[in-house]
Amino acid sequence: MQPDLTDRKILELLQQNAQMTIKEIAAHINLSVTPVHERIRKLEKEGIIDKYVGLLNRRKLGKALIVYCNVTLDKQRKESFEDFNEAIVKMNEVLECSIVSGNFDYMLKIVVEDAEAYNQFYQHKLSALKSVLHISSYFVISEIKYTTAISVV
Amino acid sequence: MQPDLTDRKILELLQQNAQMTIKEIAAHINLSVTPVHERIRKLEKEGIIDKYVGLLNRRKLGKALIVYCNVTLDKQRKESFEDFNEAIVKMNEVLECSIVSGNFDYMLKIVVEDAEAYNQFYQHKLSALKSVLHISSYFVISEIKYTTAISVV
DNA sequence: GTTGAAACCGGTTGTCT
DNA sequence: AGACAACCGGTTTCAAC
Numbered sequence: 312m313q314p315d316l317t318d319r320k321i322l323e324l325l326q327q328n329a330q331m332t333i334k335e336i337a338a339h340i341n342l343s344v345t346p347v348h349e350r351i352r353k354l355e356k357e358g359i360i361d362k363y364v365g366l367l368n369r370r371k372l373g374k375a376l377i378v379y380c381n382v383t384l385d386k387q388r389k390e391s392f393e394d395f396n397e398a399i400v401k402m403n404e405v406l407e408c409s410i411v412s413g414n415f416d417y418m419l420k421i422v423v424e425d426a427e428a429y430n431q432f433y434q435h436k437l438s439a440l441k442s443v444l445h446i447s448s449y450f451v452i453s454e455i456k457y458t459t460a461i462s463v464v
Numbered sequence: 465m466q467p468d469l470t471d472r473k474i475l476e477l478l479q480q481n482a483q484m485t486i487k488e489i490a491a492h493i494n495l496s497v498t499p500v501h502e503r504i505r506k507l508e509k510e511g512i513i514d515k516y517v518g519l520l521n522r523r524k525l526g527k528a529l530i531v532y533c534n535v536t537l538d539k540q541r542k543e544s545f546e547d548f549n550e551a552i553v554k555m556n557e558v559l560e561c562s563i564v565s566g567n568f569d570y571m572l573k574i575v576v577e578d579a580e581a582y583n584q585f586y587q588h589k590l591s592a593l594k595s596v597l598h599i600s601s602y603f604v605i606s607e608i609k610y611t612t613a614i615s616v617v
Numbered sequence: 618g619t620t621g622a623a624a625c626c627g628g629t630t631g632t633c634t
Numbered sequence: 635a636g637a638c639a640a641c642c643g644g645t646t647t648c649a650a651c
Contacts, residue, residue, distance in 0.1 A: 314525070322525075325518035329482055332627060343637050348628075361519045364612055365478035368514045372467070372475075374614050379532075379564060379571045396608050403615035407573075411532060411602040418532045418602055420560075422614050449564040449571055455549050459517055459612055461527050461575050462556035485644065496619055501646070619651075629642075634635105 314359060317342070318350055319463045322360070325351070326460035329363040366459070374422050377451035378429055382417040382437070383444045391442035392416075398440055404432050415447070426450075467512060470495070471503055472616045475513070478504070479613035482516040519612070527575050530604035531582055535570040535590070536597045544595035545569075551593055557585050568600070579603075 314322065320340045324331055337347045354360045369375065384391045392410070395417070399408045407420035423429045429448070438446060467475065473493045477484055490500045507513045522528065537544045545563070548570070552561045560573035576582045582601070591599060 322518070322520060326520060327517065329516040329518045334627075344628085345630095345638085346636055348630095349635090357524070358521050359524045361521045363482040363516060363518050364480065365475070365482045365516050366514045366612055367475060367479060367614060367616070368511050369614060371510070371512045372614065372616055377562065379562075400609050403613075405609060406611050406614070408607075408609040409530065409532075409604040410606040410608065411604055413600075413602045417608075418604070447566075449566045451562040451564055451571070453563040454561075455563065455570075456553050456558060456561040458559050459519055460556075461520060461522060461525065461559070463520070463525055486646095487644075497645085498620085498647095499618055505646095621649090621651105623646100623648085625644105625646075627642105627644085630640085632638085632640105634637075 312357070314354065314463075316464070317346075318354060318359075321347065321350055322354065322463045323460075325360065325363075326463075369422060373424050376423050376425050376429060377454065378421045378423070379449045379451070380419045380421060380437075381415040381447040381449075382419060383415045383446075384417075384442045385444040386442070387416070395440060395442045402432075402436060404436070415445070465510070467507065467616075469617070470499075471507060471512075474500065474503055475507065475616045476613075478513065478516075479616075522575060526577050529576050529578050529582055530607065531574045531576070532602045532604070533572045533574060533590075534568040534600040534602075535572060536568045536599075537570075537595045538597040539595070540569070548593060548595045555585075555589060557589070568598070 317340060321336055324336050324339060333344045333347050333351070337344050384395060399405050404421050404423050405419055406422055409418050410416060411418045421429070421432065423432055433446070433448070437443065470493060474489060477489055477492060486497045486500050490497050537548060552558050557574050557576050558572055559575055562571050563569060564571045574582070574585065576585055586599070586601070590596065
């Protein structure tokens with residue numbers, strides 16, 4: 312079932328701060344705790360709320376560099392994609408990987424310590440994959456915006 | 465202060481599931497609740513844990529389309545960047561926006577309902593910005609990997 | 618860092634409207 | 635479907651080791 316406006320308000324709040332108490336959420340949307348509690352449970356059960364995670368400060372952990380990169384595969388055979396996908400999922404430097412339309416095959420987002428760490432990743436892990444033909448890397452100079460919250464209201 | 469190995473194990477767990485109880489975390493890393501509690505408080509206070517958020521299932525909310533796009537500004541003046549940045553931060557279709565090195569200025573990640581919604585966004589919001597010279601859009605055909613967790617161990 | 622205890626508070630459940 | 639109240643479990647703080 313599709314969430315109504317009240318559900319969506321709850322989703323907006325939980326996307327900003329998963330530690331809000333039900334009481335606080337209830338106050339924000341002028342309800343009591345019971346319906347808020349029921350709605351959250353339903354949204355979790357239906358998988359509309361996928362999970363709750365902690366977001367870390369990259370820089371304070373020495374992961375200063377983000378690189379977006381475009382990858383083209385050697386042969387666009389089914390097995391090439393399968394091999395590449397399987398390898399990418401295991402690489403914890405890769406936060407995002409999607410097959411895209413256009414003049415290359417994949418868009419990746421990679422987080423590493425610094426340029427040297429990226430060089431290591433590039434040479435020994437990414438370009439080492441058999442199916443990879445070409446890679447273009449775009450180093451992030453300044454992160455203007457980053458959010459995990461999609462607009463639902 | 466830099467987090468030690470125990471802190472990093474806690475961070476790994478909280479990045480996967482922010483709702484783990486302190487008792488559960490303690491069990492995973494063979495400690496009692498008191499030190500785990502103290503460490504988490506410290507990591508939050510130092511801003512190493514930035515925040516806790518709920519992650520939603522895009523598809524179940526009708527936001528089926530991800531588009532990565534490259535933007536080049538008309539004039540690379542300071543004011544052009546400032547205007548563009550300010551406008552982008554307000555657009556809730558834009559989840560990520562970074563200034564990058566290379567043959568264009570910005571990399572964006574955009575989430576919308578469908579191709580028609582992207583068309584509306586593209587025509588009336590993104591390309592409507594005065595400072596924008598050129599936009600290349602890459603539609604996501606298949607999302608292979610998406611995580612918010614950076615590797616810390 | 619560990620154990621144990623106590624206070625507190627939010628999540629949870631049942632009942633009533 | 636929402637409000638109210640009681641219960642339970644986890645968090646939080648403290649003491650002592």
